[in-house]
Amino acid sequence: GGIITQTPKFLIGQEGQKLTLKCQQNFNHDTMYWYRQDSGKGLRLIYYSITENDLQKGDLSEGYDASREKKSSFSLTVTSAQKNEMAVFLCASSIRLGGHAETLYFGSGTRLTVL
């Protein structure tokens, strides 16, 4: 078994601030993802990475940067936090089998509040 660890669990920032969320996995999975979870909007992909140093933009990448310096870690930066922004950011990883992404394993999330 393995685990995905997201830090911090709660993040409170000020408007305009640059904020970084971190994610570590010990599954040895190839692909890692960052999703944003908003009520009624489902899980929306921000960035994903299929290997170390690879970055692929998702539908919601504007306003975010990502970094995959090691296979086991994937960080997300909110480049300029928006006032009244509240969301949960979920990190996930998956193994690649037969050319497609397999089951996603999720972290417990980082809840962001911007004052």
Added chain:
Amino acid sequence: GDSVTQKEGLVTLTEGLPVMLNCTYQTIYSNAFLFWYVHYLNESPRLLLKSSTDNKRTEHQGFHATLHKSSSSFHLQKSSAQLSDSALYYCALSHTGYQNFYFGKGTSLTVIP
């Protein structure tokens, strides 16, 4: 492009009644993989069911779903709802050659006594 539709955003059921959460999808690829993920409060989302085989019933933890490619559906069912089934349920789609998933907007299921 590919997409997943979960038409119910909120479902409230009385304990003991059957559960059916709808999931339909659109894809141009014949080799679709469908997933149901469940997200309980204060836990991480996790896989509930997955399938890529047409017309084959898949079961786990009392839930079941059958992928019907003819109708592009993968509805989640359970014969008798329990209070502990209250959670957010996501249907997701992937296909060969694609490293990502298309998620529906999720269905929040609340089971009441």
